Amino acid sequence: MLKLVFKYIFTILVLLFLSPLSMKAETTLQSKVDGAANGEKIEIEAGVYEGAIKIAKSVTLSGNGNVVLRSCEQTPIVAISGQAVQLRGVTIEYCGDESEGAGIYISGSNHVLEDILVKTNHFGIRLEDASGIAIENSSVIGNKNGNGIDFWQSSHNVVKNVMIKNVADGLYLERSDDNSIISNRIDGSRYGIHIMYSNDNLIEKNTSKHNITGGMVMEAFGTQIRDNVFSFNDSNVNAQGLLLYRAFNSFVEGNTLESNRLGIFVEESEENIIKNNKVARNFIGFQFKQAKKNAAETNDFSENVHDAQAIDSEDNEVRGNYWDSAAMVDSNNDGRSDIPHKSDPYFLSLTENIPGYRLFFQSPGLIFLQTMLKSPPEKLLTDVAPLINRDVQEINKESGQVDMVFMAFAMVTVSSIIFIFGRKRE
Template sequence: MKRIILFILFFLWTSQTAHAEFDLQMAIDQAKPGEVVHIPAGRYQGNFTVNKSIKLLGKKGVELYSQNTEPALKIDHTSNVSIENLMISAKNKGIVVNEAEKLKLRAIEIKDVQVGIYIQRSKHIQIFENKVVGNQLHYAEKGNGVAVFKSEDIAIEHNAIDFVQDGIYVEEVRQINVRENEVTNSRYGTHFMYSSDVKVLFNSYLHNVTGLMIMMTTDLEIASNTVSNHNDFNSYGLLMYDSQQAKISKNSFRNNRIGVALQKCSVIQIQENRFQMNQTALEGTKVDNDSIINDNQFTGNILTARSDQQGLRLVRNFYDDYRGIDVAGDGFGDVPYVAVSSFGQWMVRQPVYQFFVASPSVMILTSLDQQVNKTEQNLLVDNEPRLISHTKEKAFSINILQFIIGLVICMSGFWLWKRGVLV
């Protein structure tokens, strides 16, 4: 029996140490440009470097792990490289890319690292279908899931990132598409600095400190994302600082301390979004007059909006706490909606007041704000509040269609019964 156990242990050990028979770095060095290096299943320890146009393709069960604080895999000064189907673990950085072009990283699982993927001075990079899991340390002791610096034409799509500092960190990058990723349990889901031509589409940001942090960035499209459950003391669904020319549309901001905050921003359009169950849906500070918030839905929020003296332009939004009527029957209220809140203005100056946000006295004060004319009311007023939300309109149209189909079926059945076809 003891021999059988020893034989099994020996077999398992040898099957997991394929690196003893297969020298990965030698295979990389000997490969000709354009060749595919097939990596047998097993664990490979080292700091591997790719500096030629090849493809590394791992089989199921291939793992690279670094033997020191150097990256497990480095791609340096090359082009037309593809890395697929690997597991990587490292004491510091998993993958480092420096001055590369036309690189594809796909189906790579990176775990137990400080930084998952680190890219600098590169162009035409595709980061698809990867998984990065950090550690349980404090955010200050972690690195980023995917970090991109001084690069151009970057696509980061279909990745899952968890327990890192910033899920996706972008600095000085032009033309980047962040699409259909899921970032959870991190500090910032996605963090942009000094970048331009940015698209953030169909991503899911859940349970981070802040979902999206945008700073000193221009020309953005942020659309169809789910941004939920960012409700710590300093949390935001989306925070934009000193940014210009952005369209924020068709997103869901749900259960955040603040849904969207704009600070020192210009030419921002917030359109057709859903703000649900946030403490404060919108916050604006030093927002220019060319920015507009239109055709959004505000439901279940404690405060709709708060701002400084410049205010925010609200146009044709739906508010579940609007009490006006529609005599003309055009779907818009005849009385303006007043979003200003005295308590909300105080919260801008003293954020600690948020602890009293749902108290009875604050609710009474907010109700009085809707009834009493104030000099600040022109700052947060929607003169054409929408009475029917987009959701209700869609549901209504579907119900009408169902009714017509049902009526046709019933009449057809009755006709067939009269003809004697149905007994």
């Protein structure tokens, strides 16, 4: 008897907990959308909505307070098509196991998404045959299973101020042209920005850190890559800041590539211009492989453990870069060194066929071997006129090195004590 009463109370409690918080999206939201006229504004009450909705007419949906749309079904939670749909201020939680599943699916044109947070088990936002879409001031947090924002045959779209974390590819563009990817931030993902078979896209002022690869441009024409930060992509054995693979006529300017395993890697790519980038503190600064007719000018290469290497590459114009490892003499005061700066590809060619030898990276003995077996001059990556000076960046002096002062003091004291007592005792 008592058991039954408890069960009854428990059931009521469960119902109380669940029912007022989560509503069926089909009955509440979808019917509102269906009933709305073109151009109407719909406010969504705060709360959790279960299920998926479809928006195919020009309406504006905006969340009032904490609005969460959640679904673990196969279909995307919000499917937008048609024209000029606006979605603002909602949280989307996709918990489904469908490998192609997504939080938001977009086709059609001229939609606006703003202040959206997508938490997803697979894809975040998918664009298919979409154009004129603006996605701004939003976030996508994934589970490494799918891409953050995925473009398929979608051109003339803008993605701005979006924070993407823990996904496969932060922004993935395939067969998508003339898109603008501006001021986004991608962390902890596989590839930050990944472009494939897509032309004339603009990648500007993005920050891509702690990914396997910061930016990856493959099979693409005319990509503009400006003022981005691709840094700390250093923990995977294949990690790199920026990779250009079969990329043509790209313009890479003013980017910062710092502390990556490999700063910039250009393979089988032609006629790209790489200019005014800061390539610093990478394990390997710059690498050309089967790359032709590219230009690398006025870049700043400093503190890279191995500054540059090239194999099977011809007709690349490398000049006027700053190399902190270069021996510099400027007899005619033109700001350019008279001594060309040469980088030997010995290590790269040694490890290309037998990667096992990569354990010798920067081994003193290997440097010794390399100086003995000088590669023929045509195989060297040569900067004919290295830059003597560079614009000194703002040096933010680290204050509060108290711990270091203490360490230095402790070391001197301890060793002094050993000296004194060691000498004295008879």
